[in-house]
Amino acid sequence: MIEVSLDKVSDLVQQQSANVLALDEALTRLAQNDARQSEIVVLRFFGGLSIEETAEVLRVSPGTIMRDWTFARAWLRNEMNTSI
Numbered sequence: 001m002i003e004v005s006l007d008k009v010s011d012l013v014q015q016q017s018a019n020v021l022a023l024d025e026a027l028t029r030l031a032q033n034d035a036r037q038s039e040i041v042v043l044r045f046f047g048g049l050s051i052e053e054t055a056e057v058l059r060v061s062p063g064t065i066m067r068d069w070t071f072a073r074a075w076l077r078n079e080m081n082t083s084i
Contacts, residue, residue, distance in 0.1 A: 019080075022079075022080055023076070023080065026076050026079040026080055027041060027042070027076070029079065030072060030075060030076065030079075033075075034068075034072075036058065036060075036068060037068045037069075037071065037072040037075070038072070039058065040054055040058070040065060040068050040069050040072055041069075041072050041073075041076065043057060043058075044069060051065050051066055051069070054069075
C-alpha cells in the first residue's frame with residue numbers, strides 16, 4: 001500500500017480541475033473557429049466514435065474527419081499548452 005498525503009491529493013485534484021476547465025475553454029474557442037472540428041473532438045474523444053462512425057454521423061468522408069481530427073488535436077494541444 002502506498003501512502004499519499006491529503007495535500008498531494010488536493011493538489012492533484014486542483015490540477016486536474018484546471019486541465020478540465022482549460023479543455024472546455026479551448027473547445028469553446030475551437031467551436032467558434034470551426035464548429036465541425038469541435039464536434040469531431042466531442043464525438044471522438046468523449047463519445048468514443050471511430051473515424052468511420054464520426055464520418056457517418058457528420059455525413060462527410062472519413063478522409064475529411066481524419067484531416068479535421070488531426071488539425072483539431074494539434075490546435076487543442078497548442079491552446080492547452082499556452083493556457084496552462
